[in-house]
Amino acid sequence: MTKKHTDDAVEEIERITLDHYETNAEAFWQGTRDHDVSQNIEAFLKALPQREGLDLLDLGCGPGRDLHYFKGLGHRAVGLDGSQTFCKMAQEHSGCDVLNQSFAELDLGEQCFDGIYANASLFHVPSQLLPSVLSACHRALREGGILFSSNPRGNDEGWNGQRYGHYMEFDVSQRFWNDAGFEVLHHYYRPEGMPRQQQPWLAIVSAKRN
Numbered sequence: 001m002t003k004k005h006t007d008d009a010v011e012e013i014e015r016i017t018l019d020h021y022e023t024n025a026e027a028f029w030q031g032t033r034d035h036d037v038s039q040n041i042e043a044f045l046k047a048l049p050q051r052e053g054l055d056l057l058d059l060g061c062g063p064g065r066d067l068h069y070f071k072g073l074g075h076r077a078v079g080l081d082g083s084q085t086f087c088k089m090a091q092e093h094s095g096c097d098v099l100n101q102s103f104a105e106l107d108l109g110e111q112c113f114d115g116i117y118a119n120a121s122l123f124h125v126p127s128q129l130l131p132s133v134l135s136a137c138h139r140a141l142r143e144g145g146i147l148f149s150s151n152p153r154g155n156d157e158g159w160n161g162q163r164y165g166h167y168m169e170f171d172v173s174q175r176f177w178n179d180a181g182f183e184v185l186h187h188y189y190r191p192e193g194m195p196r197q198q199q200p201w202l203a204i205v206s207a208k209r210n
């Protein structure tokens with residue numbers, strides 16, 4: 001279900017959440033720079049054409065761990081984050097261009113990416129804003145382009161400390177994705193090989209369809 005906020009409240013949600021990342025930017029980098037997200041990267045890259053030089057957007061790239069990896073594979077990778085500090089760190093760590101944009105004010109252009117990778121970022125989008133964020137991703141992708149997302153799952157929306165989160169299970173996510181013109185190709189739960197109740201993450205690989 002969509003939670004209704006005023007525009008001011010959405011602005012406040014973004015400001016407080018981004019402030020949290022700004023304040024903890026260096027600690028976040030130290031705590032996540034060695035995270036093994038190879039399962040997610042592989043799932044994303046496997047769904048894309050098998051060649052170098054793809055145009056990829058890392059949406060909510062943080063300090064740039066995965067952006068650096070995509071560039072190293074020979075792709076034209078661009079980052080995007082609402083935190084200025086993360087944008088600067090991601091630029092320095094990867095050598096890629098990084099757009100400083102918030103999800104509420106995305107300006108991604110049209111048909112300019114083969115793939116969009118959103119690792120642990122879309123859950124920060126309030127449900128009310130999610131259709132417009134997904135539509136911006138849809139417009140920015142070329143025909144058949146791939147949207148990858150991985151998010152903590154659940155049936156809840158609200159504050160978790162200083163960070164706002166919208167937690168969805170697969171069926172709810174799929175509805176949002178389909179409504180925005182994406183076909184879900186497959187999904188899985190993480191970490192791999194654990195019982196479902198010990199898999200808090202839901203990853204979705206989807207393709208632009210109409």
Ligand SMILES: C[S@@+](CC[C@H](N)C(=O)[O-])C[C@H]1O[C@@H](n2cnc3c(N)ncnc32)[C@H](O)[C@@H]1O
Pocket residue numbers: 014017018021032059060061062063065080081082083086101102103104118119120121124
């Ligand atoms: C959990 S971190 C994930 C970072 C990175 N993708 C990773 O896997 O390490 C969430 C990211 O989303 C960004 N973010 C949160 N709210 C945002 C907003 N409203 N607009 C743009 N970026 C936002 C944060 O700055 C942060 O980089």
